[in-house]
Amino acid sequence: MERSERAHTTVLVVEDDAAMRDLLFESLSEEGYQVETAPGGRAGIERVRSGGIDLLITDVKMPDLDGLDALQEIRAIASDRAPPHIIVVTAFGSIETAIKAVKLGAYDYITKPFEIDALLLAVDKALNERQLRREVARLRREVARPYQFDHLIGRSSAMQAVFLLLRRLTSSSTNVLITGESGTGKELVARAIHYNSPRAKRPFVAVNCAAIPDTLLESELFGYKRGAFTDARTDRAGMFVEAEGGTLFLDEIGDLSPSLQAKLLRVIQEREIRPLGANRPEKVDVRVLSATHRNLEQRIQEGGFREDLFYRLNVIQVALPPLRERTEDLLLLADHFLAEAARRSNKPVASFDETALKALCNYPWPGNVRELENVIERAVALGESSLLTPDDLPSQVRQRRTSDVLAGAILRDLTLAQLEREYIERMLQAEGGNKTRAAQRLGLDRKTLYRKLEEYERTSTVEATAEPAPAAPSEPRETTVPIPRQPPSILSED
Numbered sequence: 001m002e003r004s005e006r007a008h009t010t011v012l013v014v015e016d017d018a019a020m021r022d023l024l025f026e027s028l029s030e031e032g033y034q035v036e037t038a039p040g041g042r043a044g045i046e047r048v049r050s051g052g053i054d055l056l057i058t059d060v061k062m063p064d065l066d067g068l069d070a071l072q073e074i075r076a077i078a079s080d081r082a083p084p085h086i087i088v089v090t091a092f093g094s095i096e097t098a099i100k101a102v103k104l105g106a107y108d109y110i111t112k113p114f115e116i117d118a119l120l121l122a123v124d125k126a127l128n129e130r131q132l133r134r135e136v137a138r139l140r141r142e143v144a145r146p147y148q149f150d151h152l153i154g155r156s157s158a159m160q161a162v163f164l165l166l167r168r169l170t171s172s173s174t175n176v177l178i179t180g181e182s183g184t185g186k187e188l189v190a191r192a193i194h195y196n197s198p199r200a201k202r203p204f205v206a207v208n209c210a211a212i213p214d215t216l217l218e219s220e221l222f223g224y225k226r227g228a229f230t231d232a233r234t235d236r237a238g239m240f241v242e243a244e245g246g247t248l249f250l251d252e253i254g255d256l257s258p259s260l261q262a263k264l265l266r267v268i269q270e271r272e273i274r275p276l277g278a279n280r281p282e283k284v285d286v287r288v289l290s291a292t293h294r295n296l297e298q299r300i301q302e303g304g305f306r307e308d309l310f311y312r313l314n315v316i317q318v319a320l321p322p323l324r325e326r327t328e329d330l331l332l333l334a335d336h337f338l339a340e341a342a343r344r345s346n347k348p349v350a351s352f353d354e355t356a357l358k359a360l361c362n363y364p365w366p367g368n369v370r371e372l373e374n375v376i377e378r379a380v381a382l383g384e385s386s387l388l389t390p391d392d393l394p395s396q397v398r399q400r401r402t403s404d405v406l407a408g409a410i411l412r413d414l415t416l417a418q419l420e421r422e423y424i425e426r427m428l429q430a431e432g433g434n435k436t437r438a439a440q441r442l443g444l445d446r447k448t449l450y451r452k453l454e455e456y457e458r459t460s461t462v463e464a465t466a467e468p469a470p471a472a473p474s475e476p477r478e479t480t481v482p483i484p485r486q487p488p489s490i491l492s493e494d
């Protein structure tokens, strides 16, 4: 770390021995760091709590507090802010304590007695790492920005189109119907629309139409007046009134009964509600967002849903594609959920190994993003190293027979042209270099194949495909291209 940067770096020394404390203060100050000291664990924790400490050097043995307990407390304080890096000082021969400390999140340890230079080196190393981490976090944020809208993440063209639509929707008050399979993010979209609209400061009220029995749902939605029925001892405002000026989210709208469909239609048309037992209607100003995993057009055909209501709700439709149709998002989301789960559980889980990634790419995700989120949460909870392996995934995900080529192609970000080229070259290999047979199997005429091969020849630098390959179907060539990883959009650290 440059000396000029040291002046902006605060090191806190927690040490009960005054002579030692002074020595460390002097040496670190001489190196250009901002140094603060605390005479014991309690005081140290209080200082960390008020923020701004980059590095903490602490003894494990202190009269007022065990250093390991202190570590735990510090991790708990700092879960939202960037916690300080920690170096623990242990007595000679207590390597076990040192290891425990590192498991609890200390960055490094140093054993007493130590040379002051050894400590300064450890300090420099820790602070360099801290700087690097910050830089990575900043870059991740930067790179991820175009891939999100509110809490929604996605870089597939389908999701980019959804974000574009959502951006346009925010300034209007039109009703929106959100469709998509279970777990595709319908509720997240509804919230994103509300919280980015001029109504954001007014309430967002969500009702699950499938979860509430019909009779109850009516009074939930529209409210009732005292005496409307036997148990109605007081007036009760319905959700339309609660959402006044804001947004009402009608989830699972496809499950609404015919009688409530008729009532809802009237409310939307007239912009007024009539609570049970009321003699006069009341004006309401509510934006209605609705969602369903059902195919409403089909429900209309079958007579289960009113067409006129459908048109009122479906002024604009946001259709969320299933996760299996947007593999580009899968890795981005997986990384995001991994970082989140690791942060929550305070585990240093960094990524998936390649086989685990392939398994994730090949599984069809019937439960969509929610299922992915759960699978990763579980993997982080079970995982024992910083690299997750297929063993950390549930059996249904792990056991999918993998189509190596496609999973690999996606992981390696191949374009269609690159994939085509690999396929053609592989086929030629399998046919022992016989172009006629290869063309037949590829469904190409020979001229086209020749033309493509010539093109490859021209564009390639070092390629071995011009030579006839062994006739036996060879092992798929494993390319050692590093896997392009998408950074998560929300940070695990800093």
Ligand SMILES: Nc1ncnc2c1ncn2[C@@H]1O[C@H](COP(=O)(O)OP(=O)(O)OP(=O)(O)O)[C@@H](O)[C@H]1O
Pocket: 151, 152, 153, 154, 180, 181, 182, 183, 184, 185, 186, 187, 188, 189, 293, 333, 369, 370, 373
């Ligand atoms: N694009 C996304 N980016 C980040 N998280 C997402 C995305 N889509 C969904 N999620 C997460 O997946 C989970 C399911 O999302 P949500 O509840 O919005 O789905 P849903 O379509 O309403 O599902 P259901 O039909 O089962 O009610 C939530 O935890 C949500 O945060």
Ligand SMILES: [Mg+2]
Pocket: 186, 187, 251
């Ligand atoms: Mg939902």
